[in-house]
Amino acid sequence: MEQQQIQEQDTYEVQRLQLEKIDGFNGKVKHGLKVHPDRQNIIYPLGSSVVIENISGNGRPSLLCGHTSKVTCIAISNKNGDFIASGQETYSGFKAIAIVWDYRSQTRLHTLELHKVKVQALVFSPNDLYLATLGGLDDGCIVIWDVQKGKAICGSPAQVESAGDTLCVEFSNVRDDVFVTGGDSTLRVWELDVENRKIRPSEVDMGQIKRKIQCICMDDPYFYCGTATGDILAINMKTKRFQYKAPEKQNFQSGVTALAHLKNSNFLVGTGCGQLFELKFPLPGPNDKKQPKPKEVRSWSDESVKSASGNGITSIALRGAGHQFFVGTENARMYKFGYECSNKSGAPMFDSCELIKSCHSSEVTDVIFPPASSDLIVTCQKEQIRIWAIKNMKELKRHIVPNMTCNAIALACNGQAIVSAWDDGIIRVFGFGGKSGNDIVLRKIISAAHSKGVSAIACTQNSPACGQGQMDFRIISGGGEGQVRIWNFRYDGRNDPSCELEETLKEHKGSVSDIKIKGDDRECVSSSADGTSIIWDLDKKSRSQIVFANTLFKCVCYNKDETQIVTSGSDRKIGYWERYDGSIIRSIEGSMTGSINAMDISPDGQYIVTGGDDKLLKVWSYKEGEVIAVGTGHSGKILRIRICPQQRYICSVGEDGGILLWKFPF
CATH class of the missing domain: 2.130.10.10 (YVTN repeat-like/Quinoprotein amine dehydrogenase)
Known part of the structure; x- marks a missing residue:
């Protein structure tokens, strides 16, 4: 598919469109949010691309395009950040590639192709000599690559047959020949023998403890493992033995999903329920009979997110020594934290927290500009409608209808009303009001508008009542059963809105995919999956013309x-x-x-x-x-x-x- 795209692009010797802004972030990728060592750019996945974006918002974002399917993992080289590595998933039975990119020129250096179906994780060695890649469930192998040559040095099954899947890999932060893998009931320290092209594992002595390791953080001579049960295991790298676990009593809710080591030796801990903690981990002294207890310095959670479902922290990325860091969540939200030490108490504290991205977490089904305005857009995805400011791509407002999918949206009365089409067969009409006067408020529910979901929507615009706190317009809706319906919506600003069905037009035999209304509001055209596009007279409420083609029509426009x-x-x-x-x-x-x-x-x-x-x-x-x-x-x-x-x-x-x-x- 990628080659086909490249060939198609080469066919057109034409101008390239300039990308001004991007809003999108796949927060489901574990440890997918990175800060480049130059401290100027953040790097994160979006679909099958890798985005490079300036932290301050200056300049235009860049895209690294080369993967054929979703990016599943990202790594940045440690010394100067000269290399970026990314892995992907693909279909069962096919090879999943990893790509090494040159950061400066933003070009592909190497394509690494040994793993099956999915590249689960990857990481550079501390001096950028080697890259370790970990295969997913269908592969289960760890492979070491020469970064400069792009050639595999050696590989091995990542776990013994009796263990579960290996989920994460991390290099030592001081040695290029030592790395650690962890997963479901497996934790291993590996040594790389380049001359003999071998990697040799040593099982960590865990005693009676069995855990599912979700993340690993290095702090030689120890490394720390976040687990699905919500505790953190400290392992001695030299002895390869379990040292202690924290917390001792109440574990972190929904598991530890991200770890980061700060310059002051404290740790940032991200959990599956969206909470962020800062912990001080005291190491045992030679004469200590008991393990010193970890101390919680500070905790944080986003109070604006009402439900913890899907809000788990998946990435913590430090900027430099940790005076600023970024947090990515599963529901595609990205936060920037300021961090400093108070001069009075000496106690560390979060100086600031800013939501810098609030992206769609699933496919976006529709987008529309308000009439005569290029400053705002309205978008919809599964269960959400959002309003965005174009200037900085910031989300202004949103409305959520749980467990439903919004298929299409339209604006009426110069943007005073948002009319939306939903897969439950309901048309929902929204206005603006509430405490601030600008909140999205549900004005009217048109139940059972279509029996197989509302698939397309459009509204007339030229009503004289619009702009006076009143609304009087027509809604043209299309359904999955093929019907086109005309509704008359009225709202006087005081009483409850009314909406009456004027006519049902039954000529399409397949789902209606698109509807456009003529400028005088007296005619519309609809397209359908049955291979017809019909022009309707809205005054006579009948068909005035029809076109046929051997296709599934997806879109239609007037010139x-x-x-x-x-x-x-x-x-x-x-x-x-x-x-x-x-x-x-x-x-x-x-x-x-x-x-x-x-x-x-x-x-x-x-x-x-x-x-x-x-x-x-x-x-x-x-x-x-x-x-x-x-x-x-x-x-x-x-x-x-x-x-x-x-x-x-x-x-x-x-x-x-x-x-x-x-x-x-x-």
Whole structure:
């Protein structure tokens, strides 16, 4: 697939779209958030790409694209950060690759291909001589690579047959020939013999203790293991024996998922329930008969996150000596902490905590700009609707409907109302109010709007009541059963809103994929998976024209003067159709691989922007039907594209959960 994408890109000798901003972070990747040794950039995974972004927000983000599936692990070389390594997962029976990148030139140096299905973890040796890669469940092997040559030195099964899966690997922080692996009932210290191309394991003497090791932190001559049961094990590296565990009584809730060693010898501990602790671990003295108890210095949790489910801390990344550090969570939130010592008491404290990213944690199903504004966007994903500020890509507001999926959104009355389509067959209409006056407030629930879920939505705009604290507009909805329905929504600002069904249009035989309304609000066009696109007269409430094609239509648009409609879908073709008689004007090959899922036409009518399964964003000239710009950045299928009203930006969203903002090239 990757080669196909490269060949397709090379086919077009065209301008490259400039990526302005990215909002996206796969927080489910364990230890996936990293701070580069130059202290200027953070590095993290997004789908099958690796993002390099300036900490201060200056400059444009960069993407390392080369993986064919989701990135599962990331490592940065220790000395100068000259190398970045990333591993991926793939399908059963196939090889999963790891890639070594040159940080300065942001190019691929080596492709390492020995593991099956998944690369579970990887880590550089302290002097960047070697890279250790750990295979996943279907592989179970540890391999040592020469970083400069990109060649495998040796490998071995990571655990004995009677043990569980190995989950993590960590090099000694002073020796290039010693590393540790841990997992389910397995903990080993390995020594590398480069001359004989061997790695030799020694089992750690744990006595009667059995644990599932989830993370390892080095502090020679000890190393510390976070466990799924919520305690931390201290192991003597020289004797390879269990030393002590902490805490002694009440374990950390939901297990220890991340560990980091601070300059003052304290530890940061992240847990599966989203709590962060700072612990002081005193080492036993030679004359101590009892183990000194660890002391909790400080704890933190995000009080704004009501549910701990899916909020586990997966990454702790130190910036320099630890005066600043970053925390990544499973639900794609990223925090920046300030850390200093108080001059009065000498007690360490968190000076500040800032939420710097609050990304979508699953695929983004729709995005839309408000009318006549390029400063905000509204997006939706599973159970969430969010409003974002374009300037800094900060989330402003969100609304959650638990256990449901929002398929599409539309704005009415100059952005006063958000109309949303949900997979439970309900249309939910939101307005703004609450204590702040700007909170997203549920105004109306239209139950049983469609029997197989609401799959598409659009709203009329030209009501004279809009802008006076009142709402009066039509909602056009499409369902999974193929019906198109017209609703009349009214709200006077005082009483409860009303919504009446005006008409049900039953001509599509498959799920309705997209709906667009003509500028005068008297006509709309719908596309469907049954291979038809129908133009509807909203006054007469009947079909005025229909077009047929041997495809599953995914998207449809009016051109600028609304004399034509443009369609695309699973046949990878962009079709121009005459609105008056439904005749085909032109058919263009829009993609070499995969369907086209998203389309928008620029406000000036000169350009079409498309995206789909090939992960490429393409800008076409409307008249010539030729590609004139291509954007590469998405690591999953592109699902929706919007051009802002001022034609400054293109916003695209997709399966990877990312929101990518591109500079409009013309």
